Amino acid sequence: MTAQTSSSKRIAARVGYIKSIHSDDYHLSIDFEGNPSQEPVLAAMGRPFTRAQINMAIDNQLDCRIDFMNGDLSTPIVRDIYFSVLAKDELVISAKHVVLKGTEEVVIGSGSAKTKFSGNDGRITTEADYITTNAQKSNKIQGEKITLN
Structure with missing residues (x-):
């Protein structure tokens, strides 16, 4: 007892x-x-x-x-x-160096905007209703071939 x-x-x-x-x-x-x-x-x-x-x-x-x-x-x-974040509205990742790896592709998206990094063909594709780029110093576009609308 x-x-x-x-x-x-x-x-x-x-x-x-x-x-x-x-x-x-x-x-x-x-x-x-x-x-x-x-x-x-x-x-x-x-x-x-x-x-x-x-x-x-x-x-x-x-x-x-x-x-x-x-x-x-x-x-x-x-x-x-417990790293399950299925019920979380937000996930914060803070580190000196963040690495995301996908052997075939990595997709980062929100709503109708997304960027796809393809490991198969080395292509980065960004799709969105509006895309804005800003730079304090220079904004370079480099490529063997550049096509604008």
Whole structure:
């Protein structure tokens, strides 16, 4: 009976959010469902996350799995970041260098505007109702052949 009572008091994993990276780069400031302190607390990382993964979780308020060492709410551990963004209205990616790769093609679009990068024939195609280009210094068009309407 005592074993059942102590196991029933174990704290289950919670869903939470990463608020910031601590200056020591080993801890995260987080908030989670049922946080008794009502403000972000420091958590250990339960596995190695890249800075890009953590920044994406912060920028997009992605759900994270929070476990607790020995079931103690004062010792949270971030075990996983759920990168599924199917229900999100916006996805923010911020990094020094962003690489999108597609072996056949990459399409970036919104509404009736899109740009397609074709790996098959080395072609970039932009389609839109209106296309505007601006340059502070120079706007070069270079090519073996240039065709204008």
